[in-house]
Amino acid sequence: MDGKSLIISAFFCGMCLASGAQEAMLRFNGKVTDQSGKGIPGVVVNDGVHFTKTDKLGAWALNSDTTISKFVAISTPAAYVLPQQDGLATGHYIAVRDLAQAGGKYDFVLEKRKQADGRFHYIAISDPQVKNEKQLKRWCQETVPDLKEVIDSLKQSREVVAMTLGDLVWDNMPLFDEYQESVKNTGAVFxxxxxxxxxxxxxQDLHNMAMGTPVYGEMVYGSYFGPTDYSFNIGKAHIVTMKDINYVGGKNYVESxxxxxxxWLKKxxxxxxxxxxxxLNMHAPVWNKVSxxxxxxxxxxxxxxxxxYKVHVFSGHTHxxxxNEVTPxxxxxxxxAACGGWWAGWVNQCGAPNGYMVVxxxxxxVKWHYKATxxxxxxxxxIYNKGEFTAQSSFVVAxxxxxxxxxxxxxxxxxxxMGDMEQFVGSDEERASQLKDRSQAEPTAHLFRAMPSDGAKQIKIEFTNRFGEVYTQTISL
Incomplete structure (x- = not known):
């Protein structure tokens, strides 16, 4: 459905829903079955507000307020394959509009896994944020081939799940089509x-609009990708994705x-x-201490x-x-961000390279490594050699x-x-050099410095991560 048809359809649907509370409350029901038609018990089903579980025959039912609930979704159990088409996650939800037009009844169909495996690879990608064809070209020619190469390697040993953490586009809704096409058939479920x-x-987003509104801020996104709050299970992990942007319209929003x-999350x-x-996947971060x-x-x-719970939160938004180690x-x-400093170069605001996280x-x-594109x-x-880092010209900086x-x-x-390097808070040199006003560069705490002695010829820096893996680089002074 194109954008114009979507708006017209939503308008008439919204008019009907707004005509009275009695018409807005609908009872939806169906089953969750395997491919043979056998019901699957214990599957969690929700409409964004209310939750239920399928009974022993796989049957479910919900009474939904369709002015609030726009999708009915299941939380795919770990024993079943994540439903997808062309590598895009789908089949785990149905739009309330479509469900109402189908008479309120819908059956979800899942494929039983051949064997249970508690291991999988998880790729978190933040902020492709393509605004135009030029930026889309960089995403498609730089990030996507890099992703595919990594996924090709990873999928030889384990299933790969990928999650894009928001800002798929940059206020340019028509680019959803090309973005969606770019992440098809990568070898991961996206x-x-x-x-x-x-x-x-x-x-504004739905909860800020008038009750029964035919149009709202996340409507176009939903037509491509479904509910903004949903969950699924794989291995021993429960994976949740949530909208943490309170959008008030006109590019104005609050992170909340x-x-x-x-x-909904409690339930x-x-x-x-x-x-x-x-x-837990969200767009905006929660616990940053610097900036x-x-x-x-x-x-x-x-x-x-x-x-x-034992929780790992993945977020983007800040570039x-x-x-952030919040609690044990x-x-x-x-x-x-995949786009770094908004496709201006090859680094983020903190100097981290354009890239993504492989978990x-x-x-x-859980073990993770950042993969630079x-x-x-x-x-x-x-490493910045002595004299290369303007604000730390006497130091070698990592x-x-x-x-x-x-x-x-x-x-x-x-x-x-020589022992530990000295950690300090400052602005990355490469990022600062991209800006007209260097003082506008964001500070970061993942900078380290060491002052070589006069006459020293070579410096080696050794980084040991939390998993005991050692990475080294050596420079000549």
Missing amino acids: FQCIGNHDFDKQY LTGQQLE DLSYVPKGSLVI PGGNVRNADALKEVLKD FFQN TLYEHNIG DVDGDN RRDFAYQFR NVWDWDSACRVVWYQDGKP
Whole structure:
């Protein structure tokens, strides 16, 4: 359906729904079955507000307020293949509009896995954010081939799931078609998350619009990718994606979750055993300490909902890299953007390269590596030689983007160990050099420095990540 037809259809549907509360409340039902038609019990079904589980015959039913609920979705059980078409996640939801037109009845069909495996690869990609054909060309010629090459390697050993963390486009809704085409048949099952630039800027998001509205900000996004809040299961992990942008129209928004969304998350997690691994995907980060301006406002409320689980949060939005160890069981990865500094060069605001995160999940153990576009996995930090970093001209500087407190950065001078490099907060040199006003460069805490002695000839820097893997680079002075 093209954009014009979608608007007309939504208008008439909205007019009908707004004509009275009695007409807006509909009872939906159906089954969840395997490919032989046998019902699957215990599958979680929700309409964005209400939840239920299928009975022993696989049957489900929900009474839905169609002015609020726009999709009915299942949380695919781990024992079943993630439904997809051409590598795009689909088949796990149905639009309420389509469900109503079908008489309120719909059956979800799942394929049983041949064998259970607690291991899979997970790829998190933030902010392709293509605004025009030129930027789309960079995404398609740089990032997508890099992704496909990595996925080809990964899928030899495990299933690969990919998640784009919002800002698929840059306020240019027609580019959804080309973006969607670009991530077909990569070898991974591709899911999406909505970002602030994925809303139709003519409108506010649904909960800010008048009850029964025929049009709203996330409507076009939904026509391509389905619900903004949904979950699924794979291996031992429960994976949740949520909209954390409160869009008020005209490119204006607040990074926050609504009370209704937090209730939705509580209900969703109520079906997940406490202590389980939960991967939560959102566009805006929550717990950044350096440059926290893009953080979600109701962080404490979200933290409370997540407290009983082992959680890894993946977020984008900021176009800089920051790891946040919130509690021993809550870790946020605010990863670098695929487009870096808005396709202006090859780095993000913090100097982390354009790229994406590759995560290895084995049971409830999680291990990750940032993959720089056009570089191999060994590229985990950058060195600036003495005199290259304007604000630290007497120092050798290392930018170690995936740093956290379990990592170590040490240096050697002419083969002699010199101990830990000094961590400092500053602006990355390459990023600052791209800006007309260097003072506008974002600060980052993943910078390290060491002052070589007069006459020193060679410096080696050694980065050991939290998994004990060692990466080294050596420069001549």
